[in-house]
Amino acid sequence: MPMPLRYLQSELQTRLAERYALGMQTLKVRLRCQQLLAELPSMEALVIQWEQRLQPLLTTTVTDDQLAQLNQQHIWQRITQQLPDQPALTKRVASVIQYWQHTLNQLALAACLLLMLWLSQFAITPHSTIPVLPHYMAVLRDARESPSLVVTSARLAPGHAVVKLFPQQALPVGATLGLWAEDPKGQRVLLGHLDSSHLQWTLSKPQWLAIASAERLLLVDSTAPHSVLWQGECQQLRAW
Amino acid sequence: MERPPISTAFPAADATAQVEYWLQEIARGDKEALAALYQAYFRRLAALLYPLLGHASTVEDVIQEGFIKLWHKAHTWQPQRGNGEAWMIALFRHLALDQLRSGKRRTAVSLQSEQEDVAMEDKVVFDAPAPGFPHERERIWHCLNQLEAQSRAAILLSYTQGYSHEELSQHFATPLGTLKSWVRRGMEKLRQCLCH
Numbered sequence: 001m002p003m004p005l006r007y008l009q010s011e012l013q014t015r016l017a018e019r020y021a022l023g024m025q026t027l028k029v030r031l032r033c034q035q036l037l038a039e040l041p042s043m044e045a046l047v048i049q050w051e052q053r054l055q056p057l058l059t060t061t062v063t064d065d066q067l068a069q070l071n072q073q074h075i076w077q078r079i080t081q082q083l084p085d086q087p088a089l090t091k092r093v094a095s096v097i098q099y100w101q102h103t104l105n106q107l108a109l110a111a112c113l114l115l116m117l118w119l120s121q122f123a124i125t126p127h128s129t130i131p132v133l134p135h136y137m138a139v140l141r142d143a144r145e146s147p148s149l150v151v152t153s154a155r156l157a158p159g160h161a162v163v164k165l166f167p168q169q170a171l172p173v174g175a176t177l178g179l180w181a182e183d184p185k186g187q188r189v190l191l192g193h194l195d196s197s198h199l200q201w202t203l204s205k206p207q208w209l210a211i212a213s214a215e216r217l218l219l220v221d222s223t224a225p226h227s228v229l230w231q232g233e234c235q236q237l238r239a240w
Numbered sequence: 241m242e243r244p245p246i247s248t249a250f251p252a253a254d255a256t257a258q259v260e261y262w263l264q265e266i267a268r269g270d271k272e273a274l275a276a277l278y279q280a281y282f283r284r285l286a287a288l289l290y291p292l293l294g295h296a297s298t299v300e301d302v303i304q305e306g307f308i309k310l311w312h313k314a315h316t317w318q319p320q321r322g323n324g325e326a327w328m329i330a331l332f333r334h335l336a337l338d339q340l341r342s343g344k345r346r347t348a349v350s351l352q353s354e355q356e357d358v359a360m361e362d363k364v365v366f367d368a369p370a371p372g373f374p375h376e377r378e379r380i381w382h383c384l385n386q387l388e389a390q391s392r393a394a395i396l397l398s399y400t401q402g403y404s405h406e407e408l409s410q411h412f413a414t415p416l417g418t419l420k421s422w423v424r425r426g427m428e429k430l431r432q433c434l435c436h
Contacts, residue, residue: 022427025404044321055326056379057384058333066290067286070299
């Protein structure tokens with residue numbers, strides 16, 4: 001059925017847009033408005049304008065008790081069940097990651113990750129569909145040269161880069177450690193302090209650039225700044 | 241001793257760029273971006289939906305439905321349709337409103353007694369400003385405070401608590417037409433003030 005011409009009147013659009021944005025209408029009127037919004041970009045623009053004006057009012061408070069009633073993990077499971085299946089390769093890689101995380105085998109985890117990242121480069125780069133692949137990675141080894149910790153870093157958006165270390169179990173309990181980037185001239189930049197509960201953080205621009213130009217990453221005991229506990233070559237996995 | 245409520249102010253403007261990045265990745269089929277968005281916004285969305293829906297189970301349903309809708313609709317977000325965060329919040333809020341209007345009515349929040357009404361209005365009107373959008377928040381509160389009390393209350397109760405024309409008409413014991421006039425006058429003044 002064609003849309004009645006009266007809806008082209010700007011005054012009526014203004015009124016409906018205000019009421020729709022406020023949320024005062026009955027379901028029937030709301031559904032009608034949703035149809036109109038799909039057909040009338042001018043009315044949709046008015047609604048968007050009101051949404052943006054009013055949203056700062058949505059500051060609200062919620063109690064711990066209320067939040068505790070929600071099962072975040074369970075809801076996420078329900079959501080993922082309704083999403084279309086992942087491509088086979090991604091699924092396989094994800095299950096491999098999950099398996100190694102559960103076994104807590106540090107040696108095998110690092111090796112698996114390396115293999116996965118190496119394979120992902122070939123499998124994913126041509127399609128550019130999974131941009132969460134880290135830009136840099138270092139496998140840090142201790143004095144016995146066994147791979148202990150994996151550090152990955154990615155630039156998620158201009159001005160927003162993150163660094164992440166895992167597995168958590170590799171870290172000595174109670175220790176406060178500093179992660180450093182060291183360039184080919186031996187200049188070091190502190191990327192941040194970490195402990196077993198703080199293994200991921202956002203990097204500042206200088207810190208991100210320090211990773212980009214680093215030859216190796218170092219993990220140093222903060223109480224003994226000269227003792228390097230782990231270190232590893234920093235490798236670029238993809239361009240940014 | 242009862243613990244204080246958790247502040248769930250929406251994040252500062254720089255979060256918008258992150259949300260927009262996630263929306264673009266979700267539109268390309270990246271489930272990790274959806275997971276990251278879910279992780280980052282779960283509590284805030286729950287805080288937004290609780291006052292509207294009142295029940296944990298309904299809040300859960302709307303969050304679930306909202307993220308599935310987001311997955312399918314992310315490609316329709318464009319910068320000219322407003323900032324990504326506002327777009328996403330509006331998506332969840334309107335889903336909750338549809339749920340409310342379809343009869344799955346909250347019961348935890350009621351309009352039963354005058355005392356409750358006053359307490360609720362006080363809570364809405366005097367809710368302390370929190371970090372994030374400080375300028376915009378100050379501005380809209382400044383403009384709201386220019387309105388007549390009835391218009392301000394009707395707009396706030398409707399926008400933040402999801403009350404319909406009819407409910408507000410009953411609540412204020414005023415004819416529906418009068419209530420609509422309050423809102424219309426209030427919105428007109430608000431628009432003039434915000435555009436000034």
